[in-house]
Amino acid sequence: MTDVDSQFLRGLFDEEGSLHTAGRTALYRLYGLEGLLYVGISVCPLTRVRTHLREQPWGPHVIGIQIDYPDDAEAAERETVWTERPKHNVIFNGRTPPTPPDRAARLRAELALEQRRLEEFETAVPESSTHLRLIARGIKAKRARIAKLTKEVKDAEAAPREVPERPKRVRS
Template sequence: MTNVDSQFLRGLFDEEGSLHTAGRTALYRLYGPEGLLYVGISISPLTRVRTHLRDQPWGPYVIGIQIDYPDDAEAAERVAVQAERPRYNVVFNGLNPPPPPDRAARRRAELAAERRRLAEFEAAVPESTAHLRLITRGIRAKQARIARLVREIEGTGSEQPKQ
């Protein structure tokens, strides 16, 4: 890749800024001329990719980017790295990958994030009846998700989440 190409890619991210993902975690793949270079996850994938392009020694070789939004980005990252063997991933690329993260801890973190999002929905001031319907639907969806996460955490036998 020429310097002009690298500058063009970097320029795209500077103009684009951070990708609004509505709180979802993205799974991104970075490709070079010879194949997959890196797989990662981020809630702000374009900003993270821009950091890789700027800071990693392999950044100038990135010629392609793929961004997906799987339901469980952490698990998808683990599977992608183990199956696709990107050249510059370290953590899951070894013979003995680390154990899976504690499910209850991950659910508690997810619960905290869902509660923050619910608070944002509840604090929103509707501009019209259509906005009110969308906000009400969002609040109900977040309340249902929080209730499900609380049930899952209680089912793991770990300590109760704090309200």
């Protein structure tokens, strides 16, 4: 990535800081010459995009970015990956949708995701005092969500397992 690219993204981040109001989660799409490269979600999408540009082998191929703020970003991400088939997404990009795991497994996966997002917040370097406040707000929200999910995981693991009822065979 060139200095011009870095300056461009830094400028976008400074100019668009107001997009992060109310802690909404963004759905972002990264495009290359061959089409959609990657879809992701983040509360700080431009910081996340910069990370992709810096760390992913396909980062230098990104030529366009689209950022939306859907009501349910996680559901929108699953649907977008499933329908638009970005080249570099691994999760949700199979031939058939993943089978829903049991409640405890789903909660553990969500907990791991929230912990990863908390790490992203904690390692983010603020560009301005506004971004610092947004990052601090995001850290606080993620810690609360992690505490809630941890309790739900324990409750789900302690609950008796639901065994799906087998369909009855009809004999002729």
